[in-house]
Amino acid sequence: MKKFALGMAALTAIAVASPLSAADYPDRPVSLMVAYSPGGATDFQARIVTMVAANEEYLGQPIVIINKPGAGGKVGWNNFASSSKTDGYELAAYNVPHFIAQSIKFKTKYSIDNLEPIANWGADPAVFVVNKDSPFNSMKDVAEYAKANPGKLTVSGAGLFVGHHIAYLQIEKALGNELKYVPHKGGAPAMKSVLGGQVMAGVNNLSDAYRSRDSLKILGIADLNRNEEFLPDVPTIKEQGFEVDDSSVNFRGVMVRKGTPQDVIDKLAAKVPEMFKNSRVAKQMKAGGSPLRVMTRDEVKAMWERRQKFLTELLAGL
Amino acid sequence: MRIGAISGWKNVEFLQHFGPVFTLTSMAILCGGTVGGLLLGATPGLSPTMAVALLIPFTFHMTPIHGLMLLGAAYTATVAGGAISAILLKIPGAPANIATALDGNAMAKRGEGAKALQICFISSFIGGVIGIFVLIFLTPVLAQFALGFGPSHMFWIAILGVTIIGSLDSKSVVKGLLAGAVGLWIAMIGYDSIQGVERFIFSEHLEGGVHIIAALIGLFAIPQVIEMLEGGRIRHDVEVVKVQPHSIFKAVSETISKFRAATIGSLIGVVVGLIPGAGGQIAGLVAYDQARRFSPNKERFGTGESEGVIAAETANNAMVGPSLVPLLTLSVPGSPTAAVLLGGLLIHGIFPGPNLFEQHGDVAWAFINSLLIGQFLMLIFGLYIAGWAAHVVRIPPPILASGILVLGIFGAYSVQSSYADVVVMMVLGLGMYFLSKFGFSPAPLVLGVILGPIAESNYVQGRIIAEAGDGLLAYFCTGGLNLFLIALVLASVAYSVLTEIRMRRFESNQGAIA
Numbered sequence: 132m133k134k135f136a137l138g139m140a141a142l143t144a145i146a147v148a149s150p151l152s153a154a155d156y157p158d159r160p161v162s163l164m165v166a167y168s169p170g171g172a173t174d175f176q177a178r179i180v181t182m183v184a185a186n187e188e189y190l191g192q193p194i195v196i197i198n199k200p201g202a203g204g205k206v207g208w209n210n211f212a213s214s215s216k217t218d219g220y221e222l223a224a225y226n227v228p229h230f231i232a233q234s235i236k237f238k239t240k241y242s243i244d245n246l247e248p249i250a251n252w253g254a255d256p257a258v259f260v261v262n263k264d265s266p267f268n269s270m271k272d273v274a275e276y277a278k279a280n281p282g283k284l285t286v287s288g289a290g291l292f293v294g295h296h297i298a299y300l301q302i303e304k305a306l307g308n309e310l311k312y313v314p315h316k317g318g319a320p321a322m323k324s325v326l327g328g329q330v331m332a333g334v335n336n337l338s339d340a341y342r343s344r345d346s347l348k349i350l351g352i353a354d355l356n357r358n359e360e361f362l363p364d365v366p367t368i369k370e371q372g373f374e375v376d377d378s379s380v381n382f383r384g385v386m387v388r389k390g391t392p393q394d395v396i397d398k399l400a401a402k403v404p405e406m407f408k409n410s411r412v413a414k415q416m417k418a419g420g421s422p423l424r425v426m427t428r429d430e431v432k433a434m435w436e437r438r439q440k441f442l443t444e445l446l447a448g449l
Numbered sequence: 450m451r452i453g454a455i456s457g458w459k460n461v462e463f464l465q466h467f468g469p470v471f472t473l474t475s476m477a478i479l480c481g482g483t484v485g486g487l488l489l490g491a492t493p494g495l496s497p498t499m500a501v502a503l504l505i506p507f508t509f510h511m512t513p514i515h516g517l518m519l520l521g522a523a524y525t526a527t528v529a530g531g532a533i534s535a536i537l538l539k540i541p542g543a544p545a546n547i548a549t550a551l552d553g554n555a556m557a558k559r560g561e562g563a564k565a566l567q568i569c570f571i572s573s574f575i576g577g578v579i580g581i582f583v584l585i586f587l588t589p590v591l592a593q594f595a596l597g598f599g600p601s602h603m604f605w606i607a608i609l610g611v612t613i614i615g616s617l618d619s620k621s622v623v624k625g626l627l628a629g630a631v632g633l634w635i636a637m638i639g640y641d642s643i644q645g646v647e648r649f650i651f652s653e654h655l656e657g658g659v660h661i662i663a664a665l666i667g668l669f670a671i672p673q674v675i676e677m678l679e680g681g682r683i684r685h686d687v688e689v690v691k692v693q694p695h696s697i698f699k700a701v702s703e704t705i706s707k708f709r710a711a712t713i714g715s716l717i718g719v720v721v722g723l724i725p726g727a728g729g730q731i732a733g734l735v736a737y738d739q740a741r742r743f744s745p746n747k748e749r750f751g752t753g754e755s756e757g758v759i760a761a762e763t764a765n766n767a768m769v770g771p772s773l774v775p776l777l778t779l780s781v782p783g784s785p786t787a788a789v790l791l792g793g794l795l796i797h798g799i800f801p802g803p804n805l806f807e808q809h810g811d812v813a814w815a816f817i818n819s820l821l822i823g824q825f826l827m828l829i830f831g832l833y834i835a836g837w838a839a840h841v842v843r844i845p846p847p848i849l850a851s852g853i854l855v856l857g858i859f860g861a862y863s864v865q866s867s868y869a870d871v872v873v874m875m876v877l878g879l880g881m882y883f884l885s886k887f888g889f890s891p892a893p894l895v896l897g898v899i900l901g902p903i904a905e906s907n908y909v910q911g912r913i914i915a916e917a918g919d920g921l922l923a924y925f926c927t928g929g930l931n932l933f934l935i936a937l938v939l940a941s942v943a944y945s946v947l948t949e950i951r952m953r954r955f956e957s958n959q960g961a962i963a
Contacts, residue, residue, distance in 0.1 A: 168502075169498075169499065169502030169503070169505075169789065170498070170501075170502045170505070170785075170788055170789030170791075170792045171788075171792075174502075174792075175505075175792040175795070175796065178505070178506055179796065182506075182509060197866050198865065198866065199865055199866060199867065200657070200865060201639070201656060201657020201658065201660075201865065202639060202640040202656050202657045202658070203640070203645070205640070205656055205657075206656050206657035206865075209653060209656065236645075237645075282916075282917060283917045283918070284917070285913070285914050285917045285918075290642070290643070290645075291643075291644065291645045292645065311913060311914075311916065311917040312913075313910055313913050313914055314643050314644070314910075315643075315910070316642050316643075316906065319781065319782050319788055319791075320725075322781065323596065323725055323775075323781045324599065324600075326596055326779060326781060327596035327597060327598070327599060328596075328597075328599075329599035329600065329914065330914065339780075342780045342795075342800050342801070342802060343779065343780050343781075343802065345802055345803050345804065346779060346802075346803065415509075415796060418795070418796065418797065418798030419792075419795040419796055419798070420795065420800065
């Protein structure tokens with residue numbers, strides 16, 4: 132129960148906190164809210180990338196993960212944007228495009244306007260997969276089938292308005308014919324229905340598809356470049372002549388609530404990306420098949436704004 | 450697919466991998482994991498899934514073999530540990546232990562808590578070992594079988610579960626069905642998981658829906674607490690239940706003599722464990738219901754019949770091994786706990802899949818062996834604590850009530866670190882207290898909460914797939930597995946109706962004689 136004890140320590144510390152200056156920030160453990168359940172990809176990666184936080188060269192204090200799952204992340208993020216402290220001791224993990232798409236599509240309390248990015252740790256592109264026994268061998272085969280049988284090609288993915296769904300919408304648009312999206316409760320069940328032959332194809336995470344690569348055919352990556360580290364031989368969907376960019380790539384990183392003191396944000400923005408680049412972090416991420424992509428605060432800010440613009444257009448008609 | 454690689458004679462390979470298990474460090478980790486797991490399992494709200502998730506960060510600094518041993522032993526022990534609070538306090542530690550609470554708690558209240566716990570751990574052991582052997586020997590055959598379950602099959606399985614709602618732990622079928630309907634409604638609260646539609650969200654705290662653990666604790670624990678407090682501060686010393694000591698050998702012979710319940714439980718546990726998505730939540734309840742149907746002592750179920758405990762606990766633990774089959778061979782987690790274990794495997798750079806046993810044979814086998822040894826340790830420690838844990842019933846009601854309340858609040862809060870869950874638990878508990886005055890029981894209600902989302906989301910997915918294919922009727926009602934499941938549903942309904950008619954006739958005959 133060490134984690135619990137740490138959590139309690141963090142809570143007590145918050146209760147007796149005095150106004151702080153960035154010079155001695157942080158002088159007690161920092162919490163990181165994850166809007167998904169323990170064991171999921173976001174939770175699992177958040178635990179890896181924060182495991183060296185207590186080292187002196189980074190924060191000098193441990194980061195404690197607090198899970199607030201529910202409604203595809205809406206519960207945790209709503210809670211974070213409306214009632215978390217702005218003293219720099221309460222951080223949260225973000226998932227782009229999920230939270231931006233949700234803020235456009237639903238009445239949420241969060242949007243890119245009331246959150247401040249700190250740094251990005253990972254980028255998991257969506258891939259288009261079919262079962263090993265499928266007749267499709269390239270995106271071209273898929274396009275031909277969709278042309279001959281509009282609305283008949285079933286494609287699984289993890290829920291609505293998440294990275295998989297955005298990738299699906301882009302692919303459908305690029306193929307020029309109607310497909311059939313079958314939302315699932317998460318990436319793992321969506322992958323299962325491809326492996327079990329319940330659907331004809333699927334959009335899933337690169338990391339999960341990489342692990343199941345022996346039972347699958349990975350037809351294309353929804354990103355601008357190939358993934359040299361894990362799947363160097365799989366072409367992007369764009370290479371195969373279909374206009375699908377990196378807008379659906381699942382970015383994960385750390386943010387704080389707007390109103391956090393600028394000097395605290397600056398300190399975090401300087402230290403956190405360095406922490407993500409730690410060699411032990413990189414090793415564990417690689418071992419888990421999770422692509423690491425460290426981005427600084429300014430880069431993330433620009434990325435959020437690009438996604439906001441793109442998703443507003445894409446989702447306008449839905 | 451190369452899962453054939455681990456078939457045939459190679460299966461006895463597991464015997465060669467006991468080496469790393471029987472070292473001092475490994476045994477210490479296994480014992481620690483087992484004791485810790487039993488305690489975590491016995492704490493309401495800390496389900497096996499949660500316990501394994503909490504332990505994963507601790508394995509960061511261990512070797513892969515040791516880390517996975519800890520997770521394996523803890524998983525085994527938490528599943529069994531959930532029965533402790535179910536039997537002693539009537540708070541199921543996890544949804545899987547609901548059926549155990551029905552008869553186990555009745556036994557404990559009679560002072561037979563030691564016997565109930567002993568039987569429970571022996572049954573857990575039997576079921577658990579059978580499950581692990583299924584994992585070791587039948588994995589290649591069963592992996593494909595497990596993948597074959599699609600939305601239409603899952604829908605019918607959920608409906609099969611609904612058919613037992615009416616007869617579960619209630620005096621009248623109508624009351625059981627009504628309670629089940631309330632459960633289905635509670636499950637609908639929140640964003641629908643497939644389409645994202647808002648349903649019955651009147652407060653932002655309900656956006657995420659009612660968490661099953663919060664509902665479970667509220668429905669089972671709170672009515673009890675209120676009932677205990679109803680008695681006020683009357684001294685109960687006089688009528689304190691005598692806790693009878695019970696010999697372990699008698700418990701062994703009783704469990705073996707009721708092999709029918711153990712067989713039914715193990716079989717159902719294995720089958721349900723294999724089906725991805727169904728999870729262990731319903732294995733115990735289905736096994737309990739079937740054991741009752743085949744038992745000559747039907748009417749004694751619910752009043753402290755040991756067969757009920759045996760069936761429920763063999764099923765819960767038999768499900769552990771098979772639920773790892775799709776995970777280890779195809780990297781597809783079949784249950785929420787398996788999904789968390791996948792994270793634990795990945796963090797150590799172990800990729801489950803067809804090549805697991807070739808590339809990481811030593812680690813994979815050590816993990817499976819630790820599950821097996823974990824069963825033995827769970828049995829030893831479980832039997833050891835059974836004797837004195839049974840004395841919980843002697844705690845005066847006002848103190849016990851406050852203890853249960855504290856545990857319940859802790860459990861409901863800890864699931865999602867959310868105070869709203871505590872309020873939800875209290876409201877549901879208060880409602881259940883009044884419903885129980887009218888003869889309603891929490892078990893069918895909880896079953897409704899569990900089955901609702903399974904039936905609904907699979908129906909919606911099935912419908913979308915059917916639209917792209919040959920239509921609704923063809924998708925849901927053709928194919929061998931669908932027809933087989935529909936036949937089971939019809940048989941179950943027919944059986945319930947027949948029993949009800951026979952009971953009515955029996956009662957009216959008795960009335961005539963009187």
